[in-house]
Amino acid sequence: MKTIKVNVVTPDGPVYEADVEMVSTKAKSGELGILPGHIPLVAPLEIGSIRLKKDGKTELIAVSGGFLEVRPDKVTVLAQAAEKAEDIDVVRAQAAKERAERRLEAKQDHIDFKRAELALRRAINRLEIAGKR
Amino acid sequence: MASLRDIKTRINSTKKTSQITKAMEMVSASKLHRAETNAKSFVPYMEKIQEVVANISLGSSVNHPMLVKRPVKKTGYLVITSDRGLAGAYNSNILRAVYQTIQERHKSTDEYAIIAIGRMGLNFFQKRNIPVVLNITGLPDQPSFADIKRIASQTVGMFADGTFDELYMYYNHFVSAIQQDVTERKLLPLTDLVAEKKRTSYEFEPSQEEILEVLLPQYAESLIYGALLDAKASEHAARMTAMKNATDNAKELIRTLTLSYNRARQAAITQEITEIVAGANALQ
Numbered sequence: 411m412k413t414i415k416v417n418v419v420t421p422d423g424p425v426y427e428a429d430v431e432m433v434s435t436k437a438k439s440g441e442l443g444i445l446p447g448h449i450p451l452v453a454p455l456e457i458g459s460i461r462l463k464k465d466g467k468t469e470l471i472a473v474s475g476g477f478l479e480v481r482p483d484k485v486t487v488l489a490q491a492a493e494k495a496e497d498i499d500v501v502r503a504q505a506a507k508e509r510a511e512r513r514l515e516a517k518q519d520h521i522d523f524k525r526a527e528l529a530l531r532r533a534i535n536r537l538e539i540a541g542k543r
Numbered sequence: 544m545a546s547l548r549d550i551k552t553r554i555n556s557t558k559k560t561s562q563i564t565k566a567m568e569m570v571s572a573s574k575l576h577r578a579e580t581n582a583k584s585f586v587p588y589m590e591k592i593q594e595v596v597a598n599i600s601l602g603s604s605v606n607h608p609m610l611v612k613r614p615v616k617k618t619g620y621l622v623i624t625s626d627r628g629l630a631g632a633y634n635s636n637i638l639r640a641v642y643q644t645i646q647e648r649h650k651s652t653d654e655y656a657i658i659a660i661g662r663m664g665l666n667f668f669q670k671r672n673i674p675v676v677l678n679i680t681g682l683p684d685q686p687s688f689a690d691i692k693r694i695a696s697q698t699v700g701m702f703a704d705g706t707f708d709e710l711y712m713y714y715n716h717f718v719s720a721i722q723q724d725v726t727e728r729k730l731l732p733l734t735d736l737v738a739e740k741k742r743t744s745y746e747f748e749p750s751q752e753e754i755l756e757v758l759l760p761q762y763a764e765s766l767i768y769g770a771l772l773d774a775k776a777s778e779h780a781a782r783m784t785a786m787k788n789a790t791d792n793a794k795e796l797i798r799t800l801t802l803s804y805n806r807a808r809q810a811a812i813t814q815e816i817t818e819i820v821a822g823a824n825a826l827q
Contacts, residue, residue: 421688423584453748454757
């Protein structure tokens with residue numbers, strides 16, 4: 411089986427590096443599936459998960475936005491934050507979720523509202539992925 | 544001449560000071576080591592994002608606002624200092640450089656504003672009535688990206704919404720444990736993109752403009768984070784050197800004090816003997 415190299419890097423260091431059979435994720439424009447030999451591509455990502463098929467199993471990585479760069483033999487994900495499913499701190503994500511919800515209810519000005527909404531989506535995303543591991 | 548007891552007290556207190564500075568030196572040395580590791584783990588991200596940004600923005604005729612120079616009405620200065628002193632000339636070097644630049648370039652306070660990272664910088668500018676629009680203090684010694692995400696994105700946002708027309712960063716660049724250089728770097732608009740030799744032509748999903756919309760702010764934010772990591776390494780290095788000098792000075796001081804202590808002791812003994820001999824002679 412042909413494989414493609416995947417690299418997930420964040421400002422705090424590399425998160426994941428391996429050869430996988432298929433990468434699928436949700437980009438801003440919709441679901442993307444990448445197999446080895448894909449044409450060069452750049453796409454911004456949604457807050458969501460990256461699913462990596464490796465030896466018949468699926469591994470999950472939570473990403474908070476960022477973007478994806480594809481070359482025929484290599485996929486690089488550049489995100490400001492990313493965690494493997496098993497590395498997610500559930501307690502922290504839960505706390506972040508509650509904090510964001512409180513802020514949304516307080517209904518402050520527009521910018522704070524947007525920020526809280528994004529924080530809430532990131533927290534829910536982490537919890538969801540942690541729940542699937 | 545100081546009495547024996549005075550000298551003894553001074554020797555003791557200097558010894559205690561030197562123990563503290565020695566401990567601080569070793570703490571800074573280990574923090575420096577970790578700061579270097581942090582800076583190293585940031586490199587792959589920076590290299591990759593630089594490569595992609597250069598590839599996309601140079602390979603086409605797109606005019607994203609972050610790439611275009613515009614007439615400058617207001618300039619932003621992002622100044623990275625430490626929260627605490629005792630780091631030698633670390634903070635004063637950088638603050639002097641910023642202050643001089645501002646005096647040279649601007650006539651009124653409407654033309655510029657400061658974004659201060661670190662308490663030393665914040666206090667310095669506030670004391671001089673220089674406008675500080677954003678500040679963050681109390682960053683940990685090993686900052687993670689999440690710690691400065693908010694101020695970084697606000698800073699970049701202020702350029703995007705036209706509050707600033709250009710943005711400079713001032714920080715100490717880490718050269719080695721004994722050398723840190725004050726660095727001025729133009730952060731926005733992004734002009735110093737270097738093209739690679741081999742260019743990949745990408746497909747863009749959905750479009751080049753929309754990708755730049757996500758990519759460029761992320762790139763600018765990571766430049767700020769990179770500068771912060773660099774500055775933190777410099778801070779620990781500067782503090783380590785300053786504390787090493789302090790320890791050395793204390794040792795030197797203890798040496799001189801011990802010498803004068805011994806001299807005073809000997810003088811006192813000599814005097815006592817003279818007195819005894821004189822007393823014995825008087826009895827004969």
